[in-house]
Amino acid sequence: MVRRIRPALGPLDLRAQAILRAVIEEYVLTATPVGSLALVEKYNLPVSSATVRSVLADLEAAGLLSHPHTSAGRVPTDLGYRYYVESIVETVPLPAVEQLMIRHQFGQVEFASEHWFRLAASTLATATGSAGLATPAKPVAARLRRVDLVAMHDRLASLILVLREGTVKQQLINFEQVPDRETLAAASALVNGHLADLTAAQIERRLPRFGGEGPVPDLTRRIGERVLRTMRAFDAEKIEELFSDGLLNVLAAPEFAQSDKVRRVFSALENRSYLGKLVSSLAGGGRVQVFIGGENVPVEMHEVSLVLAPYGQPGRAMGVVGVLGPTRMSYSHAIGTVSFVSCLLNELVDHLYA
Amino acid sequence: MVRRIRPALGPLDLRAQAILRAVIEEYVLTATPVGSLALVEKYNLPVSSATVRSVLADLEAAGLLSHPHTSAGRVPTDLGYRYYVESIVETVPLPAVEQLMIRHQFGQVEFASEHWFRLAASTLATATGSAGLATPAKPVAARLRRVDLVAMHDRLASLILVLREGTVKQQLINFEQVPDRETLAAASALVNGHLADLTAAQIERRLPRFGGEGPVPDLTRRIGERVLRTMRAFDAEKIEELFSDGLLNVLAAPEFAQSDKVRRVFSALENRSYLGKLVSSLAGGGRVQVFIGGENVPVEMHEVSLVLAPYGQPGRAMGVVGVLGPTRMSYSHAIGTVSFVSCLLNELVDHLYA
DNA sequence: GGTTAGCACTCTAGGCGTGAGAGTGCTAAC
DNA sequence: GTTAGCACTCTCACGCCTAGAGTGCTAACC
Numbered sequence: 001m002v003r004r005i006r007p008a009l010g011p012l013d014l015r016a017q018a019i020l021r022a023v024i025e026e027y028v029l030t031a032t033p034v035g036s037l038a039l040v041e042k043y044n045l046p047v048s049s050a051t052v053r054s055v056l057a058d059l060e061a062a063g064l065l066s067h068p069h070t071s072a073g074r075v076p077t078d079l080g081y082r083y084y085v086e087s088i089v090e091t092v093p094l095p096a097v098e099q100l101m102i103r104h105q106f107g108q109v110e111f112a113s114e115h116w117f118r119l120a121a122s123t124l125a126t127a128t129g130s131a132g133l134a135t136p137a138k139p140v141a142a143r144l145r146r147v148d149l150v151a152m153h154d155r156l157a158s159l160i161l162v163l164r165e166g167t168v169k170q171q172l173i174n175f176e177q178v179p180d181r182e183t184l185a186a187a188s189a190l191v192n193g194h195l196a197d198l199t200a201a202q203i204e205r206r207l208p209r210f211g212g213e214g215p216v217p218d219l220t221r222r223i224g225e226r227v228l229r230t231m232r233a234f235d236a237e238k239i240e241e242l243f244s245d246g247l248l249n250v251l252a253a254p255e256f257a258q259s260d261k262v263r264r265v266f267s268a269l270e271n272r273s274y275l276g277k278l279v280s281s282l283a284g285g286g287r288v289q290v291f292i293g294g295e296n297v298p299v300e301m302h303e304v305s306l307v308l309a310p311y312g313q314p315g316r317a318m319g320v321v322g323v324l325g326p327t328r329m330s331y332s333h334a335i336g337t338v339s340f341v342s343c344l345l346n347e348l349v350d351h352l353y354a
Numbered sequence: 355m356v357r358r359i360r361p362a363l364g365p366l367d368l369r370a371q372a373i374l375r376a377v378i379e380e381y382v383l384t385a386t387p388v389g390s391l392a393l394v395e396k397y398n399l400p401v402s403s404a405t406v407r408s409v410l411a412d413l414e415a416a417g418l419l420s421h422p423h424t425s426a427g428r429v430p431t432d433l434g435y436r437y438y439v440e441s442i443v444e445t446v447p448l449p450a451v452e453q454l455m456i457r458h459q460f461g462q463v464e465f466a467s468e469h470w471f472r473l474a475a476s477t478l479a480t481a482t483g484s485a486g487l488a489t490p491a492k493p494v495a496a497r498l499r500r501v502d503l504v505a506m507h508d509r510l511a512s513l514i515l516v517l518r519e520g521t522v523k524q525q526l527i528n529f530e531q532v533p534d535r536e537t538l539a540a541a542s543a544l545v546n547g548h549l550a551d552l553t554a555a556q557i558e559r560r561l562p563r564f565g566g567e568g569p570v571p572d573l574t575r576r577i578g579e580r581v582l583r584t585m586r587a588f589d590a591e592k593i594e595e596l597f598s599d600g601l602l603n604v605l606a607a608p609e610f611a612q613s614d615k616v617r618r619v620f621s622a623l624e625n626r627s628y629l630g631k632l633v634s635s636l637a638g639g640g641r642v643q644v645f646i647g648g649e650n651v652p653v654e655m656h657e658v659s660l661v662l663a664p665y666g667q668p669g670r671a672m673g674v675v676g677v678l679g680p681t682r683m684s685y686s687h688a689i690g691t692v693s694f695v696s697c698l699l700n701e702l703v704d705h706l707y708a
Numbered sequence: 709g710g711t712t713a714g715c716a717c718t719c720t721a722g723g724c725g726t727g728a729g730a731g732t733g734c735t736a737a738c
Numbered sequence: 739g740t741t742a743g744c745a746c747t748c749t750c751a752c753g754c755c756t757a758g759a760g761t762g763c764t765a766a767c768c
Binding site: 110233 | 464506518
Binding site: 047048049050051054068069070071072 | 739740741742743746747748749
């Protein structure tokens with residue numbers, strides 16, 4: 001699903017690594033091709049610019065750097081970033097100050113899972129200066145905790161499903177005439193008795209067997225079917241809810257000065273199907289993963305990178321948080337931040353499941 | 355709040371109106387300044403280009419048209435559009451075919467209010483080629499229908515508020531040790547008995563009076579307070595939920611070829627406070643309203659127009675739907691579409707309230 | 709008086725050439 | 739293996755120019 005190109009070269013010698021690193025970090029900073037002279041001056045390299053030039057030529061031959069034109073400096077390729085991320089950069093944990101600030105923000109917010117994702121996205125956005133992404137922790141297979149029937153008026157009732165993971169789903173049901181309160185309560189009690197703590201699959205098996213029960217068999221059956229349908233829909237929906245924040249950060253980057261590129265980034269984010277795939281591939285567990293520029297399959301994402309991390313409890317409920325930014329992003333910082341936020345969400349989800 | 359500039363001129367004579375109309379419609383179509391010759395040819399005007407030129411000069415003097423530079427054609431001003439919208443264009447209802455298609459879509463979707471807003475936004479987006487906007491129908495003052503307490507595990511419970519308008523709010527509550535099922539049920543029954551069908555203000559008055567009741571007075575009191583807080587928050591939140599769709603449509607328009615303009619449009623949409631004000635000013639009732647370019651207060655919205663309509667039941671629950679597009683948009687079509695969709699939502703809300 | 713043809717005028721968009729500047733790659737010396 | 743020196747290449751910014759579009763004015767016309 002993700003075209004992952006491994007650097008097809010032996011380990012670079014230390015000097016080459018240092019120079020690659022310098023090129024990348026300088027380019028991340030300035031967004032302009034970097035030349036040999038600038039490198040020597042800014043990074044106090046113990047060699048002359050001529051030597052640097054020959055190393056740069058080697059790195060270019062290896063496919064790690066490229067050349068917009070003859071008389072321009074070097075620009076990292078996707079492969080260069082990949083090598084940098086995997087072999088050069090050390091993952092620095094987020095500074096304690098920032099950790100504290102973020103923790104504080106999470107302390108401030110209303111204690112309801114929905115707020116956490118929004119906050120995660122916006123926190124990531126401000127901390128990294130890119131766009132923050134977050135999906136809710138989605139249960140692998142939702143389990144019903146309880147249903148409730150509430151009359152809205154004499155022809156409409158509201159069916160409320162509380163799922164074991166704390167999510168609430170609501171559905172409206174039309175009636176010729178809504179049954180009285182006791183009947184509704186009896187029906188939902190019956191449904192609760194039979195279907196509580198079951199998954200959609202289990203409910204489906206159980207459903208035929210409690211067809212004609214209770215004082216109003218039709219009603220019970222109807223509710224049962226609605227419950228099943230709703231839970232099925234919930235299980236099926238991929239990442240319908242992908243919170244994002246700070247898109248403007250990304251659009252402000254100089255590489256998106258032309259509006260068509262802006263539009264491409266934009267449609268990248270609307271490409272839920274690809275992001276959905278990434279998310280589900282990540283949800284298996286593991287740590288922070290990085291998807292650089294052209295490694296992303298959709299063309300509209302060839303100029304952006306994703307730094308994503310799963311969170312939650314494997315096998316129970318998983319979600320993903322991360323960052324979307326220009327390929328030219330500070331990967332070390334992004335990785336550190338995403339990693340921290342995912343740990344934070346882990347704690348919260350753990351708390352939810354005790 | 356909205357700087358509304360009324361055209362400060364007497365009624366234009368018919369020929370001038372026809373020419374203004376032609377200029378606007380041609381400009382909407384082509385996005386390039388329109389010249390006198392093109393007008394005569396395309397719109398079969400019974401006069402020569404010289405005559406048209408003198409009329410154009412008059413319209414420009416009146417502030418309805420402007421001139422990018424000496425040798426360019428005319429471009430409508432915001433005032434020109436305003437005059438067009440108020441005095442020239444006849445509001446055409448949406449063609450029956452489109453009406454049917456939209457109705458059909460609404461028939462397909464899950465019967466739950468949340469889906470309607472999303473659908474409204476996306477329908478408007480595709481129908482008008484601009485960005486579609488929709489806010490949920492927000493009750494003037496929410497009324498509690500019922501609360502429910504569900505244990506999640508032994509230290510966490512979920513408090514569920516069903517509001518009379520069909521909305522469901524959920525909150526998590528921490529415990530040292532969650533009380534058993536019966537206690538929770540008793541407590542929520544007590545709360546329901548006292549607070550059902552009340553607004554936040556009423557609950558606040560009632561709250562002190564049922565302090566020490568029931569088997570677990572502390573619990574009851576705690577829930578009561580949480581209920582109040584949640585309902586307060588719900589009443590206070592402006593248009594936290596503004597669904598939008600089809601932003602890419604707008605960004606693709608030639609007037610946003612430079613990326614800084616794109617960014618401005620973008621931040622316009624994130625400017626929830628202004629949109630919120632518009633929404634609440636509209637929510638009083640009334641029909642479709644149009645806000646053209648510079649009539650909008652925030653600078654970042656000076657190049658876009660809004661066509662908004664309220665829907666819902668005045669005094670009970672109101673929301674807003676509409677369209678955001680470039681100033682150069684087909685107002686007649688937008689007005690027709692927005693009007694139709696707001697009527698459709700009216701029907702749905704009516705159904706909700708019976 | 710309103711309308712029209714004719715015409716000079718104005719302004720922009722785009723193609724072209726030029727020169728400065730940046731950075732390379734090569735070579736020969738260290 | 740490293741470095742200084744230097745010729746070479748390419749882009750970017752600037753100014754110039756022309757073609758084209760559209761106006762505004764004037765004088766003739768109905």
